[in-house]
Amino acid sequence: MDFADKRILLTQNSLAEIAGSEVVTLEIASYLLGQGARPTVYTYDFDQPMQGHFEGRGITVVTQRNNDLHTGDFDFVWVHHQVLPPNLIRELGDRSQQSRPAFIFNHMSPFDSLPLERPYLWGLEDLVAATTLFVSEETRLALSALYAGQQSFDLFPNPAPPEFADAGYVPAPGLRNVLITSNHIPAELSRARELLAARGIKTVHLGSSGDRLTVLTPAILGEFDLVVTIGKTVQYGLTMGVPVYVYDIHGGPGYLCGSNIAQAAAVNFSGRDCPRARSPESLVDDIMSGYAQAVLYQQSRRAEFVQAYSLDAVLPRVFEQAVPREIDADDRYVRYLETAECLAAQLIRSTRVEGRALKLYRQALDDVLNSRAYGVGQKIATPVRKARRVVQALRRS
DSSP: OOOTTTTEEEEEESSSSSOHHHHHHHHHHHHHHTTOOEEEEEEEEEOOTHHHHHHHHTTTEEEETSSOOOOOOOSSSEEEETTTOHHHHHGGOOOOOOOEEEEEEEEOOTTTTTTGGSSSHHHHHHHHEEEEEEHHHHHHHHHGGGGSSSSSSEEEEOOBOOOHTTOOOOOSSSSSEEEOOOOOHHHHHHHHHHHHHHOOOEEEEEEETSSSSOOOOHHTTOOOOEEOOTTTTHHHHHHHHHEEEEEETTEEEEEOOTHHHHHHHHTTOOSSSSOOOOHHHHHHHHHHHHHHHHHHHHHHHHHHHHHHHHHHHOOOOOOOHOOOOOOOOOOHHHHHHHHHHHHHHHHHHHHHHHHHHHHHHHHHHHHTTHHHHHHHHHHHHHHHHHHHHHHHHHHHH
């Protein structure tokens, strides 16, 4: 598909943390911009660190407070979390609209505990969606019963930007450097890092509690011989040619191979297909003994992986198949959508404000606990407390 001059709106409830759908939105917008399209991103909440990544790539982002977006401004609307700007909602009931965009809805989780990833606005997708997408077969099975519309359904399996496939990565003959990407690293994997270090293997942990937190790029991934991960980073490794070991908080099958990859893909490489915790020693032995075979498997299937999981192979097909729907929304339903969207926006913003305040509080507390003054005070106070306990004991005797 030729994206040149196509006007495309992408929506997302929050663009602040480096997380799943935030990164997907960034990667799609970046790819479209590089293809000559005119992407615009709409969100309820825009803050660092993701703000810097969007601004650094020259991507236009507007928020609920500063937008003047209309149906006629776009050829396509890509929707996460059922987020739509107010004017687009109002114009769903405007029968004088001569043309409407094709609406594409993307869902990235099967869980009830993540309601914003579900079709929580009654009837919206059934009414307007040209296509509803699911990140995996697991998600499709969990959500498809919630629809009754005429839209098409398809998988959008978290594809990787084409820069990963084009990086020219050459696997190492031996295992020396291991990347672990996780925002919730299990204790056994943390211990496995120590055991790997004892064998001369260097590890780096990217994630919210890791050595650093950043958007993963081909340049970073190319520094490593192996990535231990779940979710989207798997597609990065598969398309780039970096061997992947699937393991994290849910467990995981370990190295991907012909006998487990279909089952692993069905749950978005989350590890839920193999929900077992392994000992640190077992993880290290498996990582070390299986590396050479993993390299061979990765290289033999890499062309297939690029076709299945590279954004430039997957995204154009989605847009080509998205045909605008005839939309007939009555005034009462439009008012319902306006109210529900307003409520969702307020919830997201208030949650983000509370989260930022808590983060600042924790940082301030850490600064105090790590300060020299606190350390000196503890050294002074400790013998005083001990003396007080001795005196109290003497008084009781």
